[in-house]
Amino acid sequence: MLKQLTNTMLALGFSALATTAWAQDYPKPVPLADGAQAPIEAIKPKNEKFRVAYMPPATEFNYYIAIGEGIKAVAAEEGVEVFMLAPQSGADINGQMGMIQDVLTQDVDAIIFGTHDEFAAAPLLKQAVDKGMAVVMINSDIANFPTPIHGVVGYSQRNGTHKLAEWAIETYGSKPLNVGIIEGQPGYHSTERVGGFLDGIKGNENFDVVVSIDGKWNVEGGNTAGMDILQSHPDLDMIFAANDYMIIGASFAAKALGRSDIVLLGNDGDTSGLEEIAAGSVTATVNTSPFLMGKAAMHATIDALNGTYPGGWIETPTSIEDKDGAVRVLQEPEKLFPQPSKQY
Structure with a gap:
């Protein structure tokens, strides 16, 4: 087998x-x-x-x-x-x-x-x-x-989000950025994913984490957290969320506040997250x-x-997908569930 x-x-x-x-x-x-x-x-x-x-x-x-x-x-x-x-x-x-x-x-x-x-x-x-x-x-x-x-x-959750941080530095790290973090509920998953991202940007003087709050792992929680941090930090440039559902919620908050300029980063490679990236509503994710x-x-x-x-741990791989990468993944629906909402 x-x-x-x-x-x-x-x-x-x-x-x-x-x-x-x-x-x-x-x-x-x-x-x-x-x-x-x-x-x-x-x-x-x-x-x-x-x-x-x-x-x-x-x-x-x-x-x-x-x-x-x-x-x-x-x-x-x-x-x-x-x-x-x-x-x-x-x-x-x-x-x-x-x-x-x-x-x-x-x-x-x-x-x-x-x-x-x-x-x-x-x-x-x-x-x-x-x-x-x-x-x-x-x-x-x-x-x-x-x-x-x-x-x-x-x-490897920490390695996956560390790679996302490296991608963010390569793509956006040429100027100072204020960063917000949306954590999951306290526990191992949130600690590792947030920790990997923070480790990845550590020491880079252009990335300044100004706020970090719990988004409860779901879209509603991400929307509430996104609205809170965008309103309390109007100079925010980037949000990283510990899963795709929370960053989708944050994207709704950004849209409601007219913040089309903000970089939105997630983690999972959920079909809905990939479709939001393909549509331009979310910037990138860790595809797992x-x-x-x-x-x-x-x-x-x-x-x-x-x-x-x-016995032991079987590691499954990750990749960082922006808009072009998300579309490529969505073009292979046999590897996804649920199926994409349309043909790409």
Whole structure:
């Protein structure tokens, strides 16, 4: 399965660095931190036809639905049963914890999860590991989850936004710029994405971060945050948001205030974000290919259930896409979910 995944990743343009040989042509997972790796040999599937729960932090984010479509595509190919269970809102941490508790009582062989609160989820996922379930984290590069798990699949969040900062310096760094940051809800994802961008512009005297506030990961929160920071800092030149939904919201605020001059930078490569870039409403984003990430996670999970996955982190690649790049990505709709609203 991992050999098939390698060939698929290469055929779809994944970087060679993300598919370093392991054994033969397999991608080589990076070991987790000491004490963070749950033993693969302790996984004990209950069902002849594997049953997998996909548990993202919320259904409000198309990004996680795109990951789920990649998971479902591999499940259909491999004859695996998969179902998705998640609260509507990413802020509903208690709702997600209740759903994980419910899954622990079911005949489930594996959990593929993402969460906005690692410490709340850790005790429940420890129970899943202790019950013999395979536990794989999606859309992350966390090397030391608060409790040992079997695998992590995702891009290097700090490196992705660091590359975006480098792109911003190359493109706009010839003059002084006042920069605003829209963070996600406090947690690992926000810390890494914001930290990568800040590390990337650190030491560049033309980039001055004047404000940083929470946008709650969604369009509405990004709109509120964007309106607040643009009104309180009318001399702002650039906004970086930790995901595409928040920068789309900020773009609505910029439009309402007549600020067509402001540089708007996001992170994800969500279809809606790419379309906003193609339309000129957002400037650029870190494209993280969520559909393909889902496929990688499902292959790793199936191999973990079969005892052939060594554990560790599978890194998926990123690219920086401005208007021209976004259009090129949108011209390959078979790699996207949801589908673009029109043909490019």
